Amino acid sequence: MQPSTLDPLTTYTVRLGDDALVSGHRLSEWTGSAPMLEEELALANVALDLLGRARLCYGYAAERTGQGCSEDSFAYQRDCRAFTNHLIHELPRGDFAFTMARQFMVDCLAVPFLQGLARSLDSRLAGIGAKCVKESRYHLRRSTDWMFRLGDGTEESHRRLQSAVDELWGFTPELFAQDALEAELVHSGVGVDLEPLREPWLTAVNQTFSGAGIVLPALDWQVDGGRQGLHTEHLGHLLSELQFVQRAYPGQQW
Amino acid sequence: MTLSDLQLFEVFLRPRRGLDHKHVGSLHAQDPAQAIEYARDVYTRRGEGVSIWVVRSADIVASQEGDVEPFFDPLDDKPYRHALHYKLPNSVDSM
Numbered sequence: 255m256q257p258s259t260l261d262p263l264t265t266y267t268v269r270l271g272d273d274a275l276v277s278g279h280r281l282s283e284w285t286g287s288a289p290m291l292e293e294e295l296a297l298a299n300v301a302l303d304l305l306g307r308a309r310l311c312y313g314y315a316a317e318r319t320g321q322g323c324s325e326d327s328f329a330y331q332r333d334c335r336a337f338t339n340h341l342i343h344e345l346p347r348g349d350f351a352f353t354m355a356r357q358f359m360v361d362c363l364a365v366p367f368l369q370g371l372a373r374s375l376d377s378r379l380a381g382i383g384a385k386c387v388k389e390s391r392y393h394l395r396r397s398t399d400w401m402f403r404l405g406d407g408t409e410e411s412h413r414r415l416q417s418a419v420d421e422l423w424g425f426t427p428e429l430f431a432q433d434a435l436e437a438e439l440v441h442s443g444v445g446v447d448l449e450p451l452r453e454p455w456l457t458a459v460n461q462t463f464s465g466a467g468i469v470l471p472a473l474d475w476q477v478d479g480g481r482q483g484l485h486t487e488h489l490g491h492l493l494s495e496l497q498f499v500q501r502a503y504p505g506q507q508w
Numbered sequence: 509m510t511l512s513d514l515q516l517f518e519v520f521l522r523p524r525r526g527l528d529h530k531h532v533g534s535l536h537a538q539d540p541a542q543a544i545e546y547a548r549d550v551y552t553r554r555g556e557g558v559s560i561w562v563v564r565s566a567d568i569v570a571s572q573e574g575d576v577e578p579f580f581d582p583l584d585d586k587p588y589r590h591a592l593h594y595k596l597p598n599s600v601d602s603m
Binding site for chain 1: 542
């Protein structure tokens with residue numbers, strides 16, 4: 255199940271699944287400790303949407319892989335270096351402003367990305383895109399709303415949101431990086447070309463942040479490596495929790 | 509936003525087209541826009557509705573316990589106001 259042994263389309267599908275699983279897991283960590291009941295349910299709903307997205311991707315990848323591979327093989331039986339999610343998703347949830355700022359930046363790209371995926375020449379990926387874009391539109395509506403509420407809220411909420419954006423900004427260029435594998439899939443009409451999405455994303459993000467009184471930081475540092483399996487120290491801790499049951503009781507079902 | 513800034517809203521859902529909105533519960537939110545979103549997340553997770561109304565609970569004028577006698581008691585002995593003596597045709601499911 256190492257990425258190198260999978261064909262390009264399967265690898266691409268697993269990448270999308272990894273993004274969804276890891277970000278969904280981070281959101282699910284709010285369950286039981288969200289600021290209020292209503293927000294807790296809303297966050298859990300988004301987490302479940304992302305978990306469902308991961309299952310669609312892993313399920314498809316498992317079918318393509320065969321050899322008894324299942325969606326669980328991807329979620330539970332790989333270690334850090336085999337995970338290929340973007341780094342931004344694995345950062346600890348931080349405070350509520352951090353979680354929502356990350357969610358907003360990610361949602362802002364997810365909507366046009368999934369629209370593009372819905373036009374993929376691979377019909378299964380197109381189906382995943384068409385189904386998930388509806389959810390992402392709602393996620394974006396919610397996260398945009400929170401940018402205004404936090405940015406225009408109290409002195410404290412503004413400060414926390416600004417510092418979250420400062421912390422996250424260097425992780426955003428990775429969302430648009432394309433390696434040879436993705437370039438090839440874009441060329442064959444299967445993958446989504448991220449390059450044309452970059453400028454509109456920046457404009458949209460900037461528009462909301464300036465409306466909320468948040469200043470975009472200078473891009474004086476940036477990191478990547480997620481797609482190559484080079485992660486921050488945080489992913490291992492996340493996986494140790496996410497994978498605990500399958501690690502302790504391999505093959506258990508209920 | 510502190511919890512004391514929150515207002516209470518009543519939530520009404522229309523389960524299907526052609527049916528009336530029904531009261532399903534209440535929730536806290538900062539304003540009506542947020543209340544609609546929370547209503548979606550709290551009350552329609554399993555496809556319960558096709559339309560949501562939210563109303564500030566404070567805006568609802570309700571009859572009081574003391575109104576029960578003058579409002580409702582006199583109706584007890586006026587059976588002629590009820591359509592109790594008509595048999596519904598089978599083709600009418602309910603009224």
